[in-house]
Amino acid sequence: DVKVTQSSRYLVKRTGEKVFLECVQDMDHENMFWYRQDPGLGLRLIYFSYDVKMKEKGDIPEGYSVSREKKERFSLILESASTNQTSMYLCASSYPRSYEQYFGPGTRLTVT
Amino acid sequence: GENVEQHPSTLSVQEGDSAVIKCTYSDSASNYFPWYKQELGKRPQLIIDIRSNVGEKKDQRIAVTLNKTAKHFSLHITETQPEDSAVYFCAASKSDYKLSFGAGTTVTVRA
Numbered sequence: 001d002v003k004v005t006q007s008s009r010y011l012v013k014r015t016g017e018k019v020f021l022e023c024v025q026d027m028d029h030e031n032m033f034w035y036r037q038d039p040g041l042g043l044r045l046i047y048f049s050y051d052v053k054m055k056e057k058g059d060i061p062e063g064y065s066v067s068r069e070k071k072e073r074f075s076l077i078l079e080s081a082s083t084n085q086t087s088m089y090l091c092a093s094s095y096p097r098s099y100e101q102y103f104g105p106g107t108r109l110t111v112t
Numbered sequence: 113g114e115n116v117e118q119h120p121s122t123l124s125v126q127e128g129d130s131a132v133i134k135c136t137y138s139d140s141a142s143n144y145f146p147w148y149k150q151e152l153g154k155r156p157q158l159i160i161d162i163r164s165n166v167g168e169k170k171d172q173r174i175a176v177t178l179n180k181t182a183k184h185f186s187l188h189i190t191e192t193q194p195e196d197s198a199v200y201f202c203a204a205s206k207s208d209y210k211l212s213f214g215a216g217t218t219v220t221v222r223a
Contacts, residue, residue, distance in 0.1 A: 045210060
């Protein structure tokens with residue numbers, strides 16, 4: 001059974017803070033993805049990675065960066081959190097050359 | 113990038129009736145079209161998908177149809193049940209394994 005976990009279910013941070021969101025998968029997936037989910041906007045891709053040390057920008061990368069030092073872990077970093085980054089953040093992973101993505105439970109981030 | 117539009121944004125149906133959700137996509141190179149279901153407070157999960165070389169696919173009470181010429185695809189749920197209440201997302205992908213999602217449809221099945 002594929003397991004994708006995220007470090008926190010709920011997080012409250014202040015404007016300007018540096019925020020780390022962690023995602024870990026236990027299925028040796030090579031592909032990993034970070035999305036944000038907002039009402040009426042669906043899931044929007046922030047960054048993705050097809051392998052360790054590799055990262056690619058998605059559709060809305062501004063204000064975010066990522067790190068993938070190990071295959072099983074993909075971190076999303078908000079260098080200086082802003083209120084417009086208040087959202088639900090979902091991590092996903094998939095096997096190489098596979099379209100099916102397995103999602104984590106999500107982190108609801110509130111920036112005040 | 114790919115633009116996926118999804119309609120309606122909300123759908124309320126009587127238990128036992130059918131539900132239809134429609135999506136359009138912009139990039140003719142897209143060749144894979146999944147549907148994800150997200151129950152309240154849960155993570156999205158794949159429920160059915162279709163590739164561009166197939167026009168229709170069924171799995172029990174759910175079916176997906178694809179019209180490549182018109183660049184639209186639809187999800188059909190028959191004999192709806194309370195457990196079908198959820199948010200449904202369509203998506204499209206080219207051969208790069210990235211998914212572009214629609215905005216979602218909140219389906220409510222009334223008992």
